[in-house]
Amino acid sequence: MSKSIKEIISDNISRYRRECGFSQKELAEKIGAKNLTTVSSWERGVSSPDADTIIKLCKLFNISLNDLYNVETKNFDLSSNEKSHIKKYRNLDNHGKKTVDFILDNEYERCKNNNGIEEIAPELSSSAEPRLQSDQKEYIDMAARGGKIRIEKDKAIELAKNAKAAPNSANRKDLF
Structure with missing residues (x-):
């Protein structure tokens, strides 16, 4: 039997709170909950947050509503590893995001242009290990x-x- 929406939300509030390193008390303070037992009630499934609080939780946890409700998008499935990369990316400062964008763009172009032949771009690493190509020695x-x-x-x-x-x-x- 599948879980109810209320159970899914309560499990995910608990999960994302722990992933962010917040205690129940800290989370209650950050979202302006009426009392400190409110978060415990949500996590136990006794009550559920209202719509405004759900939005606050999603922003604080840096997740989408789909993540909170465990709704899978039909057109764009991500592996857990890809989701982890996105969460890390969202926590980077501008310099970090520009660095990741630069590397990702270069790697995408390298793969697109080399038809799958692996080769490290020399401008990205001076200590790059040589990779095998069809015309090179083993x-x-x-x-x-x-x-x-x-x-x-x-x-x-x-x-x-x-x-x-x-x-x-x-x-x-x-x-x-």
Whole structure:
């Protein structure tokens, strides 16, 4: 049996309050509730907030009415990960939003223009790991001296053969 709207609202008020880090008392103060037990009554399903208070709650929690009522939109479904990104984005300052917009626009164009070939834009990261493209050599990531190195596959095979031929660890240091 599905939950009633009242149960859904009470569960979501409790959930979003906790996600925002508010106590029941803090939430009551922030929305101007008549008394401090009001939020507890909503969360237990004893009573429900009025329409004006629902709008205040949505604004405070930075959610839509659809989120509060668990209404799924038919034309635009988001995964929980996507919803999380949007919530984080909404809490950024202007500088943070401009940074995310810049990266998102560049990544979108890169994917659109490269037909799925992965390649990191050089202007975004000077320490970008090389990615495989159809005309490049194959690379292997290997653990080395507490870190990770990327070497050509052919060179890795050669190093492995030389390491077998030189069992002394002092000789293996020269291979890298």
